[in-house]
Amino acid sequence: MPELPEVETIVRELRKKLSGKKLLRLEIFDRRLRRLRLPLPLKISSVDRHGKYIVVHTKKGKLLLHLRMTGRLRFAKKVSRAPEEKHERARFYFGGGVILKFIDSRRFGTIEWFDFTRYKWKTEKLPELGLNPMKGEFNAGSLKDVLRLRSRAIRSLLLDQKIVAGLGTIYADEALWYAKIAPGRKSDSLTDAEVKRLVASIKRVLRLAIKKGGTTFRDYRKTGGDPGGYQFFRKVYGREGLPCFRCRGKIKRMKIGGRSAHFCPACQK
Numbered sequence: 563m564p565e566l567p568e569v570e571t572i573v574r575e576l577r578k579k580l581s582g583k584k585l586l587r588l589e590i591f592d593r594r595l596r597r598l599r600l601p602l603p604l605k606i607s608s609v610d611r612h613g614k615y616i617v618v619h620t621k622k623g624k625l626l627l628h629l630r631m632t633g634r635l636r637f638a639k640k641v642s643r644a645p646e647e648k649h650e651r652a653r654f655y656f657g658g659g660v661i662l663k664f665i666d667s668r669r670f671g672t673i674e675w676f677d678f679t680r681y682k683w684k685t686e687k688l689p690e691l692g693l694n695p696m697k698g699e700f701n702a703g704s705l706k707d708v709l710r711l712r713s714r715a716i717r718s719l720l721l722d723q724k725i726v727a728g729l730g731t732i733y734a735d736e737a738l739w740y741a742k743i744a745p746g747r748k749s750d751s752l753t754d755a756e757v758k759r760l761v762a763s764i765k766r767v768l769r770l771a772i773k774k775g776g777t778t779f780r781d782y783r784k785t786g787g788d789p790g791g792y793q794f795f796r797k798v799y800g801r802e803g804l805p806c807f808r809c810r811g812k813i814k815r816m817k818i819g820g821r822s823a824h825f826c827p828a829c830q831k
Contacts (some may be wrong), residue, residue: 564629566695566728567771568782568790569614572635575785576616576662577609579637584657585620592651600625600675606656613691613727616821624687627664632781633671636663667781669805695764700726702758709749709757712737715746716752718819720764729783731778734797735824736750737764744830745823746816771797798824 563670564572585604590596604620611617616635618625620702629635632649638661641653652664652673693700693708708725709716719725720734721781729737738745740763744754754758776790779800797807802815802824811828 563631563730564614564633565730565733566611566614566774566781567733567768567774567792568776569611569616569629569728570645570696570772571790572629573609573611573616574715576635579628579785580606580618580656580662582606583602583660585654586657587655589653589655590651591653592754594669595652595673598652598673598675601679611728612688612732613723615689617688620679623678624676625670626676626689628672629666630668630670630672632668633664634781634783635668635785636665636783637661637785638663638788647722653815662785663785691723692725695729695768700761700765702761705761706754706757709752711750712749713750715745715818716743716747716749716760717819717823719749720816721819721821726764728768730821731821732799733767733771734788734795736767736797738825739763739798739830742798742830744827745818745825747831798826800824 568614583606585602585606587602588600590598604622605620606620607627608619609616610619612704614628616627619678641661648664649667650665651669654662692703693704712719717734717738737760741760743760756769771777771792774791774795775784777792778789779793798813801813804813806813806826809829811826813824815822815824
């Protein structure tokens with residue numbers, strides 16, 4: 563599933579190409595999206611990220627997209643009238659000949675429309691999420707306040723979108739490695755120094771992953787079709803049995819909350 567760095571990469575590319583343009587036409591190829599009705603044309607004012615959601619702002623409403631496990635957005639110059647790819651679910655046509663395809667092999671991705679014209683207010687609520695790790699609100703103090711009220715495996719807590727918005731399995735593992743914290747540690751057992759180190763590690767990993775365009779193992783691609791590059795910089799995720807870059811211990815994998823976690827038992831305590 564695309565995580566914060568992948569979604570942020572896509573949002574920045576969409577913002578650059580779509581801001582100020584008009585969405586003129588929408589083609590739906592998947593019956594699961596047939597109920598999607600947009601008051602076209604729509605002028606795109608901005609594109610933002612809300613956790614793992616992509617939010618496209620217009621004066622008439624908001625488009626909310628979530629790529630889930632295998633969703634992709636890709637710009638195309640010329641396309642045939644029929645879906646060009648087996649898993650193309652929808653196609654957006656913008657002014658200036660800009661075409662954006664929504665491709666999703668497992669069909670879990672969603673597109674929702676929040677229509678302002680149906681309500682008296684202009685701020686339809688987005689899904690409620692936790693702390694944004696890319697904002698100033700995410701600091702040692704705010705995270706400590708969350709941790710001290712819970713006694714869960716720290717890795718499971720980091721994956722909870724109502725606690726920290728945008729983190730997933732890859733970057734939770736990576737951040738815990740940098741912070742030298744075992745993924746199974748109880749969240750309320752972390753010291754002030756460890757929480758501070760964890761916050762810094764999360765920000766460090768996310769900034770690097772965004773700089774590298776996200777992580778590509780299989781499905782994820784940037785909007786131009788290119789893969790991300792963080793997979794060449796990861797420290798523990800997917801490296802089971804290989805030596806730790808820090809202490810040369812052997813990287814292990816274990817199930818925490820039903821999901822695989824990668825860590826170094828020698829230097830993560």
